Amino acid sequence: MTMIVTVLLGAIGSIVAAELLDVCPWLTQKLLRRAANRLPATHRERYVDEWQAELDYMNTRAGKLFRLLWAIGVCASSSSLAREIADVPQINRQTRAAPVRLNFPRQPVFYGGSVRLDGVNDLDIPTVIRDLDDPPQASSTPDFLGDRGYDMRVRGPSGVFVFQMKHHHRTNESDE
Amino acid sequence: MGEGPRMTLQTHAVLSTLLREPRTEKYGLEIARESRLSTGTIYPILARLEAAGWLESGWEDIDESAEGRRKRRYYRLTGVGVREARRAAETTRRMISLDLAGVIS
Numbered sequence: 001m002t003m004i005v006t007v008l009l010g011a012i013g014s015i016v017a018a019e020l021l022d023v024c025p026w027l028t029q030k031l032l033r034r035a036a037n038r039l040p041a042t043h044r045e046r047y048v049d050e051w052q053a054e055l056d057y058m059n060t061r062a063g064k065l066f067r068l069l070w071a072i073g074v075c076a077s078s079s080s081l082a083r084e085i086a087d088v089p090q091i092n093r094q095t096r097a098a099p100v101r102l103n104f105p106r107q108p109v110f111y112g113g114s115v116r117l118d119g120v121n122d123l124d125i126p127t128v129i130r131d132l133d134d135p136p137q138a139s140s141t142p143d144f145l146g147d148r149g150y151d152m153r154v155r156g157p158s159g160v161f162v163f164q165m166k167h168h169h170r171t172n173e174s175d176e
Numbered sequence: 177m178g179e180g181p182r183m184t185l186q187t188h189a190v191l192s193t194l195l196r197e198p199r200t201e202k203y204g205l206e207i208a209r210e211s212r213l214s215t216g217t218i219y220p221i222l223a224r225l226e227a228a229g230w231l232e233s234g235w236e237d238i239d240e241s242a243e244g245r246r247k248r249r250y251y252r253l254t255g256v257g258v259r260e261a262r263r264a265a266e267t268t269r270r271m272i273s274l275d276l277a278g279v280i281s
Contacts, residue, residue, distance in 0.1 A: 046249075049246065049247070050204065050248070053236075053246040053249065054203070054248070056245040058205070073214045074216050074219065077217055077220055081223055084220045084224045084227065
């Protein structure tokens with residue numbers, strides 16, 4: 001009798017473990033989506049792509065359970081990541097309080113170059129993460145500067161542009 | 177540069193890892209593994225250092241369909257990052273030495 005119970009419990013345990021293991025990839029994706037949803041909208045795509053790439057790499061080297069543990073770690077730290085992203089530097093708080101004129105490069109699509117904030121600082125290497133059909137005026141006033149100087153929304157003729165800033169410097173300081 | 181990023185032990189670990197090969201680009205998992213940190217911890221630190229201008233990041237330049245995987249995001253210290261990271265490491269080393277000297281004497 002005891003032997004039958006042991007065998008049954010072992011079989012049930014194996015089935016349950018296999019089922020749980022099958023749920024791992026789904027749960028991993030769910031956790032990554034939840035982590036991404038905690039981030040500012042402008043950063044979600046970047047981190048989802050980054051995490052999925054890491055997951056691709058792990059798919060060839062790590063088991064389902066390891067990948068799930070990794071996703072739990074990412075999800076657990078996502079609030080902290082969101083805080084870091086939303087930590088607006090002092091220079092932008094100043095800029096937001098007193099909006100300044102913004103001179104855009106005159107290319108129709110902004111994949112590089114620099115944007116000048118007159119009287120405050122230069123924001124280098126802007127990368128458009130979402131661009132619309134019509135560029136903003138060559139000179140325009142930003143209606144929002146946020147997210148640690150990385151995201152800048154500018155109202156153009158056909159809507160709002162979102163720029164991602166890779167670096168921000170004060171002009172009177174050297175980079176190297 | 178203005179005020180530097182908040183320095184924690186984990187931040188030091190990440191910076192030490194990157195300083196070993198300052199011009200080499202590394203992806204998140206790689207940095208986490210070499211720093212002996214959990215990957216969950218690594219992204220907020222990388223974001224903080226990037227916001228401070230100490231790190232720069234960019235997507236890997238590969239053909240995704242040929243490689244059979246997505247592009248990874250690679251991180252590298254900037255010129256400012258190398259200089260400031262060395263300075264931070266030196267400051268911490270000096271502080272620890274002073275603390276140890278106080279304990280020993």
